[in-house]
Amino acid sequence: MSSFEQLKKNRHKISDIQYAIALLNWDQETYMPPKGQAFRAQQITTLSGIAHELSTSKDYEDLLQTLANNKSLSKNEQKNVQLLNSDFQKAKKLPHTFVERLSTATSACFHAWIKARKQNDFSLFEDELAKMIELQIEKANYYGYEGHIYNALLDDYEPKMTVQELDILFDDVKRELKDLAAKIAQAKKPNNRFMYQDFDGDKQWGFGLQILKNIGYDFAAGRQDKSEHPFTTSFSPDDVRVTTRVKEDNLYDMIWSCIHEGGHALYEQGLPSDQYGMPLGEAISLGVHESQSRYYENNLGRSKAFWTYHYPSLQQTFPDALKNIDLADFYKAVNLVQPSLIRTDADEITYHFHIMIRYEIEKQLLAGEIKAKEVKEAWNAAYKEYLNIEVPSDNQGVLQDVHWSHGGFGYFPTYSIGSFIAAQLEHQMVKDIPNYIQMQEQGDYSAILNWLREKVHQHGKAYSMQELCKEITGESLNFNYFLNYAKKKYSEIYDLK
Ligand code: ZN
Numbered sequence: 119m120s121s122f123e124q125l126k127k128n129r130h131k132i133s134d135i136q137y138a139i140a141l142l143n144w145d146q147e148t149y150m151p152p153k154g155q156a157f158r159a160q161q162i163t164t165l166s167g168i169a170h171e172l173s174t175s176k177d178y179e180d181l182l183q184t185l186a187n188n189k190s191l192s193k194n195e196q197k198n199v200q201l202l203n204s205d206f207q208k209a210k211k212l213p214h215t216f217v218e219r220l221s222t223a224t225s226a227c228f229h230a231w232i233k234a235r236k237q238n239d240f241s242l243f244e245d246e247l248a249k250m251i252e253l254q255i256e257k258a259n260y261y262g263y264e265g266h267i268y269n270a271l272l273d274d275y276e277p278k279m280t281v282q283e284l285d286i287l288f289d290d291v292k293r294e295l296k297d298l299a300a301k302i303a304q305a306k307k308p309n310n311r312f313m314y315q316d317f318d319g320d321k322q323w324g325f326g327l328q329i330l331k332n333i334g335y336d337f338a339a340g341r342q343d344k345s346e347h348p349f350t351t352s353f354s355p356d357d358v359r360v361t362t363r364v365k366e367d368n369l370y371d372m373i374w375s376c377i378h379e380g381g382h383a384l385y386e387q388g389l390p391s392d393q394y395g396m397p398l399g400e401a402i403s404l405g406v407h408e409s410q411s412r413y414y415e416n417n418l419g420r421s422k423a424f425w426t427y428h429y430p431s432l433q434q435t436f437p438d439a440l441k442n443i444d445l446a447d448f449y450k451a452v453n454l455v456q457p458s459l460i461r462t463d464a465d466e467i468t469y470h471f472h473i474m475i476r477y478e479i480e481k482q483l484l485a486g487e488i489k490a491k492e493v494k495e496a497w498n499a500a501y502k503e504y505l506n507i508e509v510p511s512d513n514q515g516v517l518q519d520v521h522w523s524h525g526g527f528g529y530f531p532t533y534s535i536g537s538f539i540a541a542q543l544e545h546q547m548v549k550d551i552p553n554y555i556q557m558q559e560q561g562d563y564s565a566i567l568n569w570l571r572e573k574v575h576q577h578g579k580a581y582s583m584q585e586l587c588k589e590i591t592g593e594s595l596n597f598n599y600f601l602n603y604a605k606k607k608y609s610e611i612y613d614l615k
Pocket residue numbers: 378382408411
């Protein structure tokens with residue numbers, strides 16, 4: 119067996135275990151009975167330990183080193199080896215004892231967050247958050263970094279992206295979107311009261327399945343189930359599952375979370391099976407993953423063309439609630455822009471303020487400019503500054519996201535990056551796909567999916583995020599595409615001058 123074949127065999131073994139863990143996690147969020155929790159946690163820990171041993175073993179390291187100097191490998195093989203090597207070198211920087219301490223602290227931090235959420239009291243979370251921040255600083259120091267300490271953590275989620283680039287990007291975002299949001303605030307607010315009526319759960323469910331089918335989600339390689347928070351998980355490109363939740367008192371929640379997760383799932387289903395376990399079989403980054411989900415959720419799923427096709431069947435599904443609402447009014451309600459407290463409920467425009475607030479606070483925490491106990495104050499002040507709203511309670515404010523309790527520092531900017539990439543990609547799609555709008559109006563999304571398959575999905579990690587943007591659109595990530603998209607769309611909806 120050649121060294122590369124041996125590497126593939128090792129990678130398959132590691133991935134088999136990691137996907138088995140993913141399956142156990144999926145089950146835990148969907149069907150596992152409550153009593154199953156303790157042993158399930160133990161089973162996941164055991165498997166994680168085995169995967170960790172395999173992926174940090176001396177044999178594996180030697181194999182990677184041998185292959186790193188092998189010039190007879192194909193271009194793709196070399197790329198796989200190079201990416202695996204850099205992952206390995208990075209993981210090696212964290213001492214084993216640190217990984218264990220972090221894991222224990224994460225569990226304590228998460229439980230403190232749950233408790234604080236129950237009592238709606240940030241002070242119950244402060245101490246564990248402070249410890250978590252110390253550990254994140256320690257982690258950044260093990261990794262090493264140039265420039266801002268935040269760069270070390272950001273790299274885990276959006277490789278190669280830096281604070282220097284993000285600061286420039288977010289300066290533009292803040293200035294331009296504040297201006298746009300202010301103009302919208304002056305305009306007449308569309309009616310959206312009809313979105314809050316009784317909408318039968320089973321009917322919503324059926325409608326969501328129909329949309330997933332229409333956008334090209336392959337049910338022979340996936341399924342949809344219910345969970346507390348919607349998510350997508352993959353066990354291979356041939357088994358990619360989505361979950362959603364149904365709220366019977368409003369129409370906003372399920373439909374667009376369905377489409378959002380559908381976008382993530384299409385990416386996973388489109389990764390090349392023959393690269394199973396290898397970087398060329400994996401998604402590029404969280405930002406690129408979000409570009410897929412956000413493209414489907416917003417650019418497509420909140421467009422007039424999309425609803426020109428789907429609205430009649432939605433009206434047939436809920437005749438009593440929607441019979442007197444025409445497409446134009448529905449379209450406006452679906453794209454209502456208004457400042458809000460909760461990130462996950464935010465519209466396409468003000469969403470990015472929520473992200474910038476978290477980004478600024480994280481940077482200050484890691485740089486030691488503010489302490490954990492000052493986070494609530496900083497949060498509330500930022501909501502006043504960015505969105506001009508008062509935060510009435512900790513649950514609607516600083517306690518709303520789970521990310522920090524899981525140690526997810528450096529994660530939030532990827533959501534905004536996703537939206538910006540999506541707009542840039544769509545700009546190119548309009549040029550490349552004939553009858554881009556007309557096909558959407560006819561409910562045909564196959565050309566869009568084929569385009570994404572060809573340009574994004576099939577390449578796995580062959581490109582970095584910025585390389586992908588350049589390869590497809592001729593330039594690196596550029597916020598102006600999102601800005602132009604937003605200005606055009608919302609000027610029309612709100613009749614802005
Ligand atoms: Zn997402």
